Amino acid sequence: MAEPGGRGNGRGLNEGHGAGKTTVGKVLAKELGWKFCDADYYHPPENIEKMRLGIALTDEDRKPWLQTLARLIDDARDRGENIVLACSALKHAYQEYLRHHLDVVHYVCLCGPEDVIQKRLALRTGHFINPALLPSQFEILEPPDDAIRVDVTGSPEEIAGEIRRRLGL
Numbered sequence: 001m002a003e004p005g006g007r008g009n010g011r012g013l014n015e016g017h018g019a020g021k022t023t024v025g026k027v028l029a030k031e032l033g034w035k036f037c038d039a040d041y042y043h044p045p046e047n048i049e050k051m052r053l054g055i056a057l058t059d060e061d062r063k064p065w066l067q068t069l070a071r072l073i074d075d076a077r078d079r080g081e082n083i084v085l086a087c088s089a090l091k092h093a094y095q096e097y098l099r100h101h102l103d104v105v106h107y108v109c110l111c112g113p114e115d116v117i118q119k120r121l122a123l124r125t126g127h128f129i130n131p132a133l134l135p136s137q138f139e140i141l142e143p144p145d146d147a148i149r150v151d152v153t154g155s156p157e158e159i160a161g162e163i164r165r166r167l168g169l
Helices: 021-032 045-052 059-079 092-099 114-123 131-140 156-167
Strands: 010-014 035-038 083-087 105-111 148-151
Touching (some): 021 035, 021 083, 021 156, 045 059, 059 083, 059 092, 092 105, 105 156, 148 156
Parallel strands (some): 035 083, 105 148
16 A cells, blocks of 8 residues: 555554564554554664663664664655554664654654563563663663654554554544
8 A cells, every 4th residue: 555646654663572562563563454553573683682681772782773774764754655663662762763754754652560560471472672772672662753652551453453543544
């Protein structure tokens, strides 16, 4: 599905790990008929190993990951393809780098109390990110100023519905 005029849209679900970006993003993408991308799997192997070990990434560590995601967004736009990108672009600098002045990138911030997200992480299996990293992510989190903020306590379908309503989709 492309935006009128042939330019693709990007919707970024932004928050630290455990907020439900992947689960909600998949539901949202399916409902919209858009491609879903999980930014976690675009990290270079050395970043994945650091996160598996509970080592917080530095800005320098994130640089190649952000470059890859920026290309992903640009390529989707150039193809006229809409995507939902689940991404922990925690700092304003990361968010602006990914947007790089494109009016087709819109952020949605999945917001919830740290204790709720910590409980979700305790139940999560099969993901490489160590739950011990959550406090470090909350420490540096700078929600996008222009993001649509959505509470994470509802079901994935309810959250996706709220996102669609708030974005007019």
